[in-house]
Amino acid sequence: MASAAERLAANINLSALGKAEELKRRIWFTLAALLVFRFGTFVPIPGIDPVAFAETFKQNSAGILGMFNVFAGGAIERMAIFALNIMPYISASIIMQLMTSVDKRLEALKKEGEQGRKQINQYTRYLTVIIATAQAYGIAISLEGSRSSVGPIVIDPGWFFRISTVITLVGGTMFLMWLGEQITARGVGNGSSLIIFAGIVAGMPQAVMQLFEMGRTQTLSPIIIIILMALMLASVAVIVYFERAQRRLPIQYPKRQVGNKMVQGDSSHLPLKLNSSGVIPPIFASSLLLLPLTIAQMAPGGPDWLGSIVASLGRG
Secondary structure, three states: OOOHHHHHHHOOOHHHHHHOHHHHHHHHHHHHHHHHHHHHOOOEOOOEOHHHHHHHHHHHOOOHHHHHHHHOOOOOOOOEOOOOOOHHHHHHHHHHHHHOOOOHHHHHHHOOOHHHHHHHHHHHHHHHHHHHHHHHHHHHHHHHOOEOOOOEOEOOOOHHHHHHHHHHHHHHHHHHHHHHHHHHHHOOOOHHHHHHHHHHHOOHHHHHHHHHHHHHOOOOOHHHHHHHHHHHHHHHHHHHHHHHOEEEEEEEOOOEEEOOEEEOOOEEEEEEEOOOOOOHHHHHHHHHHHHHHHHHHHOOOOOHHHHHHHHHHHHO
16 A cells, blocks of 8 residues: 555646645745745854854864754854754653653643644743753853853853843744744644754755865775765665655454445554654764763863763764
8 A cells, every 4th residue: 555655756747736836835935934044043142252152163063062063054053043943842842742641631631632732732832941041041151151262252241141142042942943833834844854954954065065075185085985975875765765664554344234234344554654753762862972072072171981981982
């Protein structure tokens, strides 16, 4: 039995696609929303020296900051208003999903249907504000205590800078959350995933240019570059294959009598995704593996056991 995507791909008609005005409007709206997101990743928060922060970021980009910077489309590298990206909202969503299995009130709300789902979404937004506020305040304190070879990162430290930073970063996260909901409702869907995808894809041209530059300067041989490109394409193909893989459980319907007629039994299947958890476990695993390295970079001269953990993870 073919999936909905396979049936759509088999019956696709380019002439009919050109006449689908609703679909074109949704695509253009999605592209415009992603363009607004990309523009926001280049607007720095007020009160910092971008040159000094860029120098500091280069020294700490090997840790968890580098990975989050990829998800944010380079916003952390520039300490832009979208530096927190939509990650607080995703964290709040995961926490609420786990809480619905623990808290009986939330579990009852989940069973109420559409109205209960709206209430849980509202709680998720409140939790997003709390998480984003805590992270933004931590960033403000960290920026005030950091200093690069160029000079201090914060031009005028104090409570005014902290409050303005918290308001700016939390506002950026809430705007992205709203933008993702608009893409889901008025665009092509999956707004939050598309925002993260746009942030990751935005760094691909630079990575490809660096790869070819290494080939031009003979840092890497052309054969190695071809092998790397082939491995990238193969990795994408394997990921898509496992993402779409399903375990189909057969379901048999017995014969039943309807009035004076005996209805013949039918057979169907229940599709279960092989990878039902998506990309969340790899993201959290990568964060946990990079956390010791990040702590070691922020606190040099730490305990010996922390250095041993960092060295062990670095070899792997």
